[in-house]
Amino acid sequence: MSTEAVPALPPEHPLTDGRTADSPLLRALRGERTGSRAVWFMRQAGRSLPEYRAAREGVGMLESCLRPDLAAEITLQPVRRHHVDAAIFFSDIVVPLRLAGVDVDIVAGRGPVLDTPVRTAADVAALPSVDDVDFTAIRDAVRLTVAELGTTPLIGFAGAPFTLAAYMVEGGPSRDHLGPRTLMHADPETWRALTSWAADLSGAFLRAQLEAGASACQLFDSWAGSLSAADYEAQAAPASARAFAHVADLPVPRLHFGTGTSELLPAMHAAGATAVGVDYRLPLDEASRRLGGDVPLQGNIDPALLAAPWEVLEEHVRDVLRRGDVAPGHVVNLGHGVPPHTDPDVLTRIVELVHEVPQ
Ligand code: CP3
Numbered sequence: 001m002s003t004e005a006v007p008a009l010p011p012e013h014p015l016t017d018g019r020t021a022d023s024p025l026l027r028a029l030r031g032e033r034t035g036s037r038a039v040w041f042m043r044q045a046g047r048s049l050p051e052y053r054a055a056r057e058g059v060g061m062l063e064s065c066l067r068p069d070l071a072a073e074i075t076l077q078p079v080r081r082h083h084v085d086a087a088i089f090f091s092d093i094v095v096p097l098r099l100a101g102v103d104v105d106i107v108a109g110r111g112p113v114l115d116t117p118v119r120t121a122a123d124v125a126a127l128p129s130v131d132d133v134d135f136t137a138i139r140d141a142v143r144l145t146v147a148e149l150g151t152t153p154l155i156g157f158a159g160a161p162f163t164l165a166a167y168m169v170e171g172g173p174s175r176d177h178l179g180p181r182t183l184m185h186a187d188p189e190t191w192r193a194l195t196s197w198a199a200d201l202s203g204a205f206l207r208a209q210l211e212a213g214a215s216a217c218q219l220f221d222s223w224a225g226s227l228s229a230a231d232y233e234a235q236a237a238p239a240s241a242r243a244f245a246h247v248a249d250l251p252v253p254r255l256h257f258g259t260g261t262s263e264l265l266p267a268m269h270a271a272g273a274t275a276v277g278v279d280y281r282l283p284l285d286e287a288s289r290r291l292g293g294d295v296p297l298q299g300n301i302d303p304a305l306l307a308a309p310w311e312v313l314e315e316h317v318r319d320v321l322r323r324g325d326v327a328p329g330h331v332v333n334l335g336h337g338v339p340p341h342t343d344p345d346v347l348t349r350i351v352e353l354v355h356e357v358p359q
Contacts, residue, residue, distance in 0.1 A: 008250050013213055014146055015251065020153040020215040025086045029216060029253035029275050031296050031328035037321070038330075039354040040086040040155070041347060042257070043337030044078035048344050051077050061106040062098055065091045066137045072144035079152055082348045083355075086155050086216070086331075089142060089209055093159025093220060094167065096205040099135065101128045102168075110173060117171035119183065121190045130200040135208035146213035153216055156209025158202035160221030160258070161195040161239035162232075168194065177226045184235040195239035203246025210250050218255035218277065219243060221268070222336075225260015225279075232264050237271045244272030255298055259336055265290050280304075280335025284323040296329030301350070303334050306342045310349070317350055321357055330359075 014020040024038035046052055055074055056064055064070045074090040094112040097104045103115035118124060146154055162180070169179040184191040206217050219240060224232055244254055256268045257277025269276050269291055278287040278299035287297055301320050305313045317332075324330035332354050338347065 009211065009252075013211075014149075014153065015215050019151050023085065023151055023153050023215075025153050025155075025331060026215060026253070028329040028331045029255070029296050031294075033329065033359055037332055037354050037357065037359050038085040039332035039351050040084040040088065041078070041082075041334050041338050042088070044082065044084060044088060044347070045074050045090045046338065047340035048338050048342040048347070049077055049081065050344075051081070061092065061108070062095065062104075065095045066098075068137055068141035068144055071137075071141035072148070075141075075145045075154070076148055078347075079149065081344065082351050084152075084351055086153050087145065087149055088155045088218075089145065089157060089214065091138070091141075091157070093157075093164060093202075095138070096133065096135075096158070096201045097164070097168075099137075100130065100133045100201060104167075112167045113172040114168060115171075117179075118165075118168040118194060119179070121187070121193070124190055124193045124197065127194075127197055130197065130204060133201065133204060135205065138205065138208050139212040142209050142212035142214060154209075154214045155216045155218055155255075156206055156214030157218045157220060158205045158243065159198075160219045160224065160236070160256075161198035161202060161243055162227070162236035163221050163223045163258075164198040164202060165191075165194050165239075166223050166226075168198070177223055181226065181231070184231065188235075191235065192239075195236070196242060199239040199242035200246070203243040206243070206247050207250075210247055210252055214252070216253045216255065217247060218257055219273070221256065221258035221261075224258035224264060224268070227264075229263045229267065233267050237267050240268070240271040248272060253296075255331075257298065262287075262290075266292075269295055275329070275331070277333065278335065284320065284330070285326040288327040293326075294328055296331070297324060297327040298331040298333050299324075300333070300335035303336055303339050303342075306334075306339065306346050310346075313346070313350070314353060317353055318357070321354070321359075325359065 256273035280302035
């Protein structure tokens with residue numbers, strides 16, 4: 001009997017053939033402090049770039065995510081322009097919903113909107129089977145992207161079940177997420193069924209991206225901060241763990257990020273993440289302390305400071321680097337996404353600064 005492990009990723013995968021294995025991103029996510037620092041930006045592809053606005057002209061958001069050539073081109077734009085250390089796959093957390101046949105659209109300036117909200121046991125039972133979802137367009141876009149990226153890793157992502165379910169229950173964006181927060185207590189069985197469905201869908205979406213060539217993955221739980229720690233642990237974390245379990249056999253780092261999560265970081269790590277993204281509210285040295293000091297971190301430049309004078313921003317970035325030095329590994333990023341009106345030259349300048357500062 002052979003004792004050799006069966007490779008879980010194909011031989012032509014950039015982690016298997018070595019292209020991205022020792023990149024700054026992968027090193028930082030392994031907790032190593034050698035070579036240059038790694039930096040990328042959440043929402044680095046998007047409206048802050050004139051080339052993005054040109055590429056998207058006349059094409060709907062979801063349509064552009066499902067056209068492999070366009071999704072690959074938009075994913076590559078910020079890498080070419082800013083020389084960031086990772087690409088984030090251009091897609092959206094609701095793309096798998098659309099692929100599953102759920103009637104969802106993304107309204108510019110507003111966000112995801114569903115024709116029919118999902119609120120009852122019957123609504124959940126009527127959801128399409130996750131097993132039948134065809135991720136061919138996603139796999140094709142990832143392959144096209146990775147072929148151009150060379151040694152720069154691609155990060156695949158998905159929405160965490162709570163954030164996805166929040167859109168499904170509300171039928172659109174909301175401020176307080178009252179609908180999902182009521183449902184989880186009023187009808188816990190339906191809530192569990194809905195978040196399990198969302199976990200399997202997001203897990204399959206992550207797996208499709210990783211198998212096709214992504215070298216790391218991130219679960220976005222953008223709205224987890226609307227939950228108490230007790231509700232997060234009981235009603236959201238189990239489904240996030242279920243999503244991560246879909247890719248736990250693959251030799252790739254797993255990032256977990258949300259906003260307003262200062263009290264949730266240990267539970268987010270325990271859900272199956274190998275590294276934790278921190279929003280701008282909590283300094284990284286304190287985040288590291290809360291996580292026991294041995295978890296690689298990502299974050300957490302305040303997006304508001306992108307519009308401040310360079311001297312103010314530079315001092316802030318240097319402070320983020322100093323505090324991040326407390327963690328075993330640090331991937332420099334924002335504490336949430338790039339605001340649409342950001343001057344892209346500021347992002348390029350941050351990348352240059354981060355690459356200049358030795359670690
Ligand atoms: O560069 C990248 O980060 C790549 C792709 C990406 C998008 N959405 C593209 C997008 C990623 C990682 C996401 C994740 C996403 N989508 C999240 C989690 C991250 C976060 O920001 O908290 C959430 C909550 C969504 C849902 C969603 N989709 C929202 C709230 C919006 C914004 C609505 C608006 O117009 O302001 C979208 C639309 C969306 N997703 C855009 C982009 C580039 C803007 C659409 C456009 O360009 O017209």
